[in-house]
Amino acid sequence: MTNSLNNLLQQFKGTFITAPNELQEKLANIKAYIFDWDGVFNNGKKEDNGSSSFNEIDAMGTNLLRFHHYLRTGTIPLFLIISGENNQAARTLALREHYQAVYTGVKFKTQALEHLCKEHNIEPNEVAFVFDDVLDFSVAKLVGARFMVGRNANPLLTGYAVQEQLVDYITHADGNQHAVREAIELMMGLTGNYDRTITERMHYTDTYRQYLHLRNEPIPQFYTSQHSTIIELSL
Numbered sequence: 001m002t003n004s005l006n007n008l009l010q011q012f013k014g015t016f017i018t019a020p021n022e023l024q025e026k027l028a029n030i031k032a033y034i035f036d037w038d039g040v041f042n043n044g045k046k047e048d049n050g051s052s053s054f055n056e057i058d059a060m061g062t063n064l065l066r067f068h069h070y071l072r073t074g075t076i077p078l079f080l081i082i083s084g085e086n087n088q089a090a091r092t093l094a095l096r097e098h099y100q101a102v103y104t105g106v107k108f109k110t111q112a113l114e115h116l117c118k119e120h121n122i123e124p125n126e127v128a129f130v131f132d133d134v135l136d137f138s139v140a141k142l143v144g145a146r147f148m149v150g151r152n153a154n155p156l157l158t159g160y161a162v163q164e165q166l167v168d169y170i171t172h173a174d175g176n177q178h179a180v181r182e183a184i185e186l187m188m189g190l191t192g193n194y195d196r197t198i199t200e201r202m203h204y205t206d207t208y209r210q211y212l213h214l215r216n217e218p219i220p221q222f223y224t225s226q227h228s229t230i231i232e233l234s235l
Contacts, residue, residue, distance in 0.1 A: 008189045013172035014150060014182065023168050024190045026145040031126040032078035032116070033065065034139070035180065037090050039132040040149055043176035051088040058180035059093060063215075065184045068197040070211045076218075078120055082112045084135050086224075094220040105224040110138045115223065115230040130183045132175060133157070140166040147183040149175050 009020055016023070038044045041054040062079065069077040081090050082103040094102045103112040117124060125144040132149035134157065140146045148158065148167040151174045161167045169186060171179040188194045200208045222233040
């Protein structure tokens with residue numbers, strides 16, 4: 001392991017289940033990033049309307065991750081949310097940040113994975129997934145890079161994910177402490193160009209403006225599951 005990788009790893013307090021150099025190799029092939037919502041962007045607490053919120057620290061991270069991917073590959077990555085529940089806040093964030101799609105009310109999430117792979121002509125091993133609970137395990141089993149939100153309340157569930165090889169990294173932060181940002185910082189750090197990403201965004205360079213123009217082109221698509229079939233919802 002190189003000194004630069006060692007220095008990077010010393011800054012993260014989460015648990016590597018997959019060796020960092022192997023995780024680097026997995027991330028090099030990623031074309032899409034999927035995030036669960038409840039317990040990932042938040043602590044899972046519901047409002048009266050059934051929604052759960054997000055914070056700007058994690059939202060900024062999602063933009064930096066996509067810019068970072070653009071600097072590495074010259075392409076805008078797919079960015080999607082898959083949730084077993086219907087969350088207005090997820091819809092709001094996706095519209096504002098121009099994520100490609102949001103799948104809500106999908107109880108068996110591999111349906112959404114199969115749909116998005118077919119729609120965008122990618123393979124499951126080209127997907128990175130940030131998740132936290134048992135409903136996510138069916139997707140984690142199939143995708144290329146898996147980041148599980150750490151939570152002290154479910155040590156047996158976490159142990160199961162490790163035992164069944166469903167996770168590559170377990171975050172130190174939980175969903176209420178910006179686990180999304182931790183997973184994103186790790187992905188960016190392992191794949192290089194972190195400093196350039198921050199510098200270009202800080203100075204709002206021509207390269208960043210070009211990225212932002214391309215990033216803002218997609219109009220998010222919204223889907224749900226009905227009778228085991230993924231259907232599109234109107235805006």
